[in-house]
Amino acid sequence: MSIPGFRDASVDRRDFLKTALAIGGSAALSACIDLQADPIPTGVDNPDALPERQHAWNEFLPTDDHGMTRLPKYHTILFLTYRGDGIPASAERNIVESALQSIEQAYEFSAAGAVFTLGYSPSYFDRYESSLPESVDLPMPRSLSPMEDPTLNTQDAVLHVASDRPDALLGIEEAMFGDRPQMNSMTVNARLGDVFTVSERRTGFVGPGLPAKKQDGVEGVPNSNPVPEGAPVFMGFRAGFPNGQATEDYVTLSDGPFAGGTTQHISQLRLRLKDWWGEQDHDERVAELFSPVHAENNWAGDVGEKLGTNSKVTEEIAENTMEHAKQYGRVGHAQKNARGREDGMPPLLRRDFDGIESEEAVTHFIALQEEISKFEKIRQLMNGQDVADSSATVRQRVNNGILEYVFVMSRGNFLVPPRSLRSLPRPHSS
Amino acid sequence: MNAIQFLRVAVPPPVLIDMKRRTYLAALTAGLTSTAGCQSPQSVRSFFRRNNRRLDKRNPAKIPDGEVYVPPHYHGTGMIGMETDGRYKIGIMYAAPDPFWTVTNSDVSKHPAGSRDNAHLMATVWDRKTGYVLPDAGVSMRVKLGTQLVSQEVIYPMLSQRMGFHYGANFQFEGEETHRVTVSVGGISATAYGDFKHDFSERGEVTARFKYTADKITSLALDNPENPYEKGALTPPRSKMPRNTLKATPNSIGKVRIDGLDVVLSHVFHEELPTKDAGYLAAFPVTPYNQFRVPNTALEVDIEGETVKLNPGFSPGLGFHYGAGIESLPKDRDITVRMTVPPQVARHLGYEVAFTEGGEASVTYTG
Numbered sequence: 096m097s098i099p100g101f102r103d104a105s106v107d108r109r110d111f112l113k114t115a116l117a118i119g120g121s122a123a124l125s126a127c128i129d130l131q132a133d134p135i136p137t138g139v140d141n142p143d144a145l146p147e148r149q150h151a152w153n154e155f156l157p158t159d160d161h162g163m164t165r166l167p168k169y170h171t172i173l174f175l176t177y178r179g180d181g182i183p184a185s186a187e188r189n190i191v192e193s194a195l196q197s198i199e200q201a202y203e204f205s206a207a208g209a210v211f212t213l214g215y216s217p218s219y220f221d222r223y224e225s226s227l228p229e230s231v232d233l234p235m236p237r238s239l240s241p242m243e244d245p246t247l248n249t250q251d252a253v254l255h256v257a258s259d260r261p262d263a264l265l266g267i268e269e270a271m272f273g274d275r276p277q278m279n280s281m282t283v284n285a286r287l288g289d290v291f292t293v294s295e296r297r298t299g300f301v302g303p304g305l306p307a308k309k310q311d312g313v314e315g316v317p318n319s320n321p322v323p324e325g326a327p328v329f330m331g332f333r334a335g336f337p338n339g340q341a342t343e344d345y346v347t348l349s350d351g352p353f354a355g356g357t358t359q360h361i362s363q364l365r366l367r368l369k370d371w372w373g374e375q376d377h378d379e380r381v382a383e384l385f386s387p388v389h390a391e392n393n394w395a396g397d398v399g400e401k402l403g404t405n406s407k408v409t410e411e412i413a414e415n416t417m418e419h420a421k422q423y424g425r426v427g428h429a430q431k432n433a434r435g436r437e438d439g440m441p442p443l444l445r446r447d448f449d450g451i452e453s454e455e456a457v458t459h460f461i462a463l464q465e466e467i468s469k470f471e472k473i474r475q476l477m478n479g480q481d482v483a484d485s486s487a488t489v490r491q492r493v494n495n496g497i498l499e500y501v502f503v504m505s506r507g508n509f510l511v512p513p514r515s516l517r518s519l520p521r522p523h524s525s
Numbered sequence: 526m527n528a529i530q531f532l533r534v535a536v537p538p539p540v541l542i543d544m545k546r547r548t549y550l551a552a553l554t555a556g557l558t559s560t561a562g563c564q565s566p567q568s569v570r571s572f573f574r575r576n577n578r579r580l581d582k583r584n585p586a587k588i589p590d591g592e593v594y595v596p597p598h599y600h601g602t603g604m605i606g607m608e609t610d611g612r613y614k615i616g617i618m619y620a621a622p623d624p625f626w627t628v629t630n631s632d633v634s635k636h637p638a639g640s641r642d643n644a645h646l647m648a649t650v651w652d653r654k655t656g657y658v659l660p661d662a663g664v665s666m667r668v669k670l671g672t673q674l675v676s677q678e679v680i681y682p683m684l685s686q687r688m689g690f691h692y693g694a695n696f697q698f699e700g701e702e703t704h705r706v707t708v709s710v711g712g713i714s715a716t717a718y719g720d721f722k723h724d725f726s727e728r729g730e731v732t733a734r735f736k737y738t739a740d741k742i743t744s745l746a747l748d749n750p751e752n753p754y755e756k757g758a759l760t761p762p763r764s765k766m767p768r769n770t771l772k773a774t775p776n777s778i779g780k781v782r783i784d785g786l787d788v789v790l791s792h793v794f795h796e797e798l799p800t801k802d803a804g805y806l807a808a809f810p811v812t813p814y815n816q817f818r819v820p821n822t823a824l825e826v827d828i829e830g831e832t833v834k835l836n837p838g839f840s841p842g843l844g845f846h847y848g849a850g851i852e853s854l855p856k857d858r859d860i861t862v863r864m865t866v867p868p869q870v871a872r873h874l875g876y877e878v879a880f881t882e883g884g885e886a887s888v889t890y891t892g
Contacts, residue, residue, distance in 0.1 A: 238728075240711070241663060241711030241712030241726075241728055242663045242665065242709070242711035242712070242728075243711070244709065244728060244730065365674075365677065367677065367678050367679075370678060373639075374636070424629045424630045424632075425629075453672075453673070453674065455674060480712075483714055484714060484716075486823075486866075487821050487822055487823040487866040487868075487869050488629055488630055488821075488866060488869045490661060490663070490682070490714065490821070490869070491661070491662070491663035491711070491712060491714060492663050492665075492679045493679065493681065494629065498679075499678075499679045502665070502677055
């Protein structure tokens with residue numbers, strides 16, 4: 096799509112939408128609306144009919160060409176600070192609930208409309224005198240490896256919104272935190288901006304074609320633009336295979352006052368794509384992302400399309416991590432993490448996507464798990480310290496999964512309460 | 526506002542249309558550095574392209590097989606800074622973009638300097654108290670210009686005849702400006718003993734300012750030794766920074782040469798070691814001629830029909846070594862030392878054909 100009149104340059108439509116989302120604001124919203132003709136499906140009259148689990152998205156998401164559930168294409172993460180000083184009042188609780196219900200009424204809860212979660216940090220709950228119940232494992236975020244020094248996101252809350260339509264995301268943002276009176280042509284009943292300020296904003300995308308179109312000029316991506324068209328993320332391969340993900344059920348808190356909720360770890364990782372794409376060949380990338388056996392047998396194909404709906408990262412491959420270090424001189428990211436499966440079930444449900452921050456390629460990593468400590472355990476396995484200690488070839492980061500190519504910029508831990516407790520919950524809610 | 530208006534107003538043309546930041550910055554830089562005698566970063570690349578044959582050039586036919594040899598040329602280095610963080614002392618240096626060879630198991634792979642690289646940055650990390658250079662730690666380097674990130678990457682453990690063991694990588698500076706170079710150290714791979722046990726578990730990070738100019742790089746001395754390709758090594762220049770050289774070895778019982786690498790053996794008894802008063806066999810892989818300690822290898826010994834794996838260790842008394850508890854050594858018997866994985870450290874010219882295969886050798890313990 097060429098936008099006439101603008102230096103006769105051909106600006107790809109997807110490129111434009113991603114840029115507009117990244118820039119944000121009212122002008123960007125208008126520009127998107129200008130481009131998009133199709134209406135966005137509206138939501139439900141009675142939002143209480145939506146699932147009790149805020150994170151129950153899968154039943155509303157479409158599947159990709161291989162039959163795998165896919166995330167919506169565009170995402171926004173907003174870190175929120177409560178405007179008040181002490182403990183939120185019930186009037187404010189009502190405003191938040193009313194605002195969220197407005198979103199659910201304006202947009203269908205789906206990829207075509209918008210899906211979202213609102214989570215709260217340990218710092219938020221520290222405002223209260225009583226503490227979170229024992230059933231909630233929500234520690235303060237911290238550095239999880241000797242190679243990182245992340246900024247800690249300790250803001251009160253975080254709103255993660257996703258949609259196939261960037262104008263839906265911008266519309267929600269402008270209504271909730273700006274002053275637009277309508278969202279998707281429906282009246283806004285209350286604004287989150289009356290209770291929260293936005294302290295940090297991150298946007299991104301995931302899906303075939305999106306990183307490929309966005310790679311041009313991104314710092315760290317070689318000029319050859321090597322990200323294949325079919326790749327959903329900058330590192331070039333499909334991810335989120337069902338056998339590598341926990342079910343929504345598995346990550347849901349089963350007891351206590353927050354039953355039905357989950358915990359959420361959000362981090363931002365800078366990607367060193369120049370070396371990932373420039374210094375390594377395809378087989379080396381497959382070996383470091385999946386396992387050396389995947390590379391040897393060419394199981395992945397170009398972008399993981401040959402894997403269909405199963406990553407082939409079996410228990411056996413996970414158990415042979417040390418052996419592979421000796422035999423092949425490198426180990427895979429997925430294989431290291433798979434060592435943390437519990438009775439064959441991975442404990443994390445990942446909903447990450449990529450983005451561009453200051454022209455650097457980044458991954459916005461989001462994991463849902465029943466307890467934050469489960470995430471931290473997997474991260475220790477990912478560090479592969481035990482592999483590095485026993486191998487002369489696999490070093491702390493070199494030849495050790497993808498560690499050489501990711502730099503952790505920030506981390507945050509949040510509780511995503513069940514829907515009935517999603518608006519400024521008290522810690523020991525009854 | 527419609528799409529066209531938005532593009533015109535909200536998005537500066539160079540950002541959307543020409544997203545190549547390098548081109549954008551280079552255009553700025555060209556404007557700033559057009560004074561005569563001042564070379565731009567681009568000209569460093571052409572300087573080395575014209576002269577690159579000298580930096581890269583080696584005649585494989587003349588190289589002695591499997592040996593450490595004197596390279597046909599070498600260049601000088603410059604100092605960026607030496608800073609301290611806790612127990613870590615880190616020296617940061619620059620040099621001309623340099624090729625190096627990585628070793629993965631026995632696969633040797635050349636990494637030539639990229640056509641856009643215009644500097645080789647290096648870091649040496651050592652213990653402020655004892656002066657011991659830290660064995661394979663996870664080191665990364667970040668170069669920033671103001672708030673803009675120029676580059677951030679894991680830098681490789683490397684061996685060069687003039688610097689010994691250090692970490693390095695090739696970088697691309699954008700303009701002749703003052704950059705901030707930050708080196709981060711996270712964890713060592715060897716087991717720390719004695720007082721070292723708690724000293725290096727924390728991360729360390731230091732930053733130094735570096736005004737990059739093409740002149741600095743192109744004016745580094747480029748020399749040709751008198752005896753190129755001979756078995757031997759360049760003499761390291763004097764430096765304030767330690768070079769990870771093995772000096773005296775306590776209770777040395779002998780030395781073997783495996784695949785062009787020396788391994789010095791010692792039988793020691795020390796409180797700080799896991800074996801306490803019982804005996805401990807320490808092995809020090811070192812380069813011939815310069816005696817630089819070499820990490821990232823795998824060693825085992827055969828004694829009296831038993832094979833014992835030696836583990837990487839780091840202690841105040843021994844520094845970096847490979848070792849295991851062996852109570853006593855049988856007199857007048859052979860000890861076979863086996864290098865099962867050759868040193869996986871990257872090599873600069875002169876070290877790229879030696880100790881890439883592994884092997885074994887024996888020494889007789891005479892007591």
